[in-house]
Amino acid sequence: MNIFEKIGYYLGFDFVINALIVGVLISLCCGILGVFLVLKRYSMIGDGLSHVAFGATSIAMIVGIADMYLMLPITIVVAILLIRMTNRGKVKNDSAIAMLSVGALAIGYLLVNIFSSSANISSDVCSTLFGSTSILTLSSLDVWLSIVLTIFVLAYFILFHNKIFAVTFDESFAKASGTKTSIYNNIMAVIVGIIIVLAMKLVGSLLISALIVFPALSAIRLFKSYKLVIIFASIVSVVNSILGIFISMLWGTPVGATIVAIDIFVYVICWCIEIIKQEIKKA
Amino acid sequence: MQYSTIINMQNTPSKYINKTFKIRGRVGSNGSAYHYMSGTDATNCCNWSIEIRVVDSSISYPSTTNNVIALGTYKSSKVNGRTSYYIQVSDFM
Numbered sequence: 001m002n003i004f005e006k007i008g009y010y011l012g013f014d015f016v017i018n019a020l021i022v023g024v025l026i027s028l029c030c031g032i033l034g035v036f037l038v039l040k041r042y043s044m045i046g047d048g049l050s051h052v053a054f055g056a057t058s059i060a061m062i063v064g065i066a067d068m069y070l071m072l073p074i075t076i077v078v079a080i081l082l083i084r085m086t087n088r089g090k091v092k093n094d095s096a097i098a099m100l101s102v103g104a105l106a107i108g109y110l111l112v113n114i115f116s117s118s119a120n121i122s123s124d125v126c127s128t129l130f131g132s133t134s135i136l137t138l139s140s141l142d143v144w145l146s147i148v149l150t151i152f153v154l155a156y157f158i159l160f161h162n163k164i165f166a167v168t169f170d171e172s173f174a175k176a177s178g179t180k181t182s183i184y185n186n187i188m189a190v191i192v193g194i195i196i197v198l199a200m201k202l203v204g205s206l207l208i209s210a211l212i213v214f215p216a217l218s219a220i221r222l223f224k225s226y227k228l229v230i231i232f233a234s235i236v237s238v239v240n241s242i243l244g245i246f247i248s249m250l251w252g253t254p255v256g257a258t259i260v261a262i263d264i265f266v267y268v269i270c271w272c273i274e275i276i277k278q279e280i281k282k283a
Numbered sequence: 284m285q286y287s288t289i290i291n292m293q294n295t296p297s298k299y300i301n302k303t304f305k306i307r308g309r310v311g312s313n314g315s316a317y318h319y320m321s322g323t324d325a326t327n328c329c330n331w332s333i334e335i336r337v338v339d340s341s342i343s344y345p346s347t348t349n350n351v352i353a354l355g356t357y358k359s360s361k362v363n364g365r366t367s368y369y370i371q372v373s374d375f376m
Contacts, residue, residue: 010284014298015291126328136287137294249284254325 003250010249018143019135023241025150026202027211027259029195031237032157034216035230036168036188043213045082048097048104049196050208052078055108057128057200062115068145068197076193083189105205131204131256135245142201149194156191160184165226202241203256211237214263218270236266286324289331292357296368299357304370306333307352310345318344320353320370334369345375352376 001009010016037043056074060067078100085096112125127134157164166174167184175181199208215237219229244259285306292299308322311332321332335353337344345351355372 013288013291015287136284137290139294248325252284252325 006250007246015136015138016249018138019245020242022138022143022146022198023135023202023245024238025146026195026198027215027237027241028234029150029153030199030211031215031234032230033153033192033195034212034214034237035219035233036164037192037212038216038220039168042083042192044094044097044101044209045079045192046196046199046212047206047209048082048101049075049079049193050200050205051101051108052104053197053200054128054205055104055111058108058112062111068141071197071200072194075197076190079189079193079196080186083185127204128200129205130254131200131202131207134201134204135255136249138201146198146201149198153191153194156187164188203259207256207260210260210263211241214260214267215240218263218267221267221270221274236263240266285322286329286331289333293333293368296357296359300359300368301356303354303356305352305354306370307350309350310335310353312344320351334367335372336369337372339373342372342374 037045053071053075056071057067060070063070082096082100109125163174163179163184166177166179167181167188171181195212196208199211203211215233216229218236219233223229223232240262241259244262245255247253247262248255248258285308288304289306292304306320308320308331310318310320312318318335318337319332320335321330323330335344335355336358352375353370353372354374354376355370357368358371359366359368361367
């Protein structure tokens, strides 16, 4: 079988179609969200929240319920608390994220080891941390939840893009001109929580930051316009995820790590293009 | 893909019944009637296993230490009210 025949064969499996649908939706949201998080200097928030989500998954594993029912609400609540904590200035951004990140990871892994009913703890943990095959073993609930939540996230970004832009670039001015910035920050926290939980299925807990950060940074290297940065980041994120899923299927590599490797490669290409453009301008 | 496919076969078996599969892995046995194949995923941290049955008397189970490819059909059987799923092997390669 050549590569195209193999791809055609794999596309006959509905779990592959599900993986592609969810992968495209998640990466689209991550591409858009990443721009705002990078500009507001919340790049590592994805890391912190994904570790909190891992802790919640561990509790769900022990209790024996579907992880989404626990991961989503806990991650959203922590996201809101984290953004409030850093906005009030009592704990600095990076310290708050570091505290939550390592604490949740350690407690989660400890609980899984002490209380787990599964004989294969390392596979449960490994799959959640690295997303090695999670995207290819989605349930119908996972797929429908991803679709509904992505529609909600995209609708928010499309309907309120002006306010989001104002709050991102100059929050003080937005507040002074009457915008209720705390509401927009809380909604953004909810959206970050949702996207982190969904993205864990694609790349796992440890690699989520890459999915959020790299497409945005690649776009910022090439474009100065806000609209173009968002469009390019979304396209790059989606294309890289699709490529990563196909490469993983064809050559048996872990999905999450493959997608991140492609993200890094594209970022380096964009960086080189920026350098070349600057040299041409100087000349 | 093999790991994902087997997990999906076990999660939603009705979609895969009577379909033919080629599976690579190690053959194991409980010493008597029960035989299975097992293997790992791409990161070597997650394991899969699936029961295999040979109905054709001319085919024998390979040694349990071998890494083999089994060709067979995904079937189900009901024993004491409980449904189990297995690969009915037609050939080992």
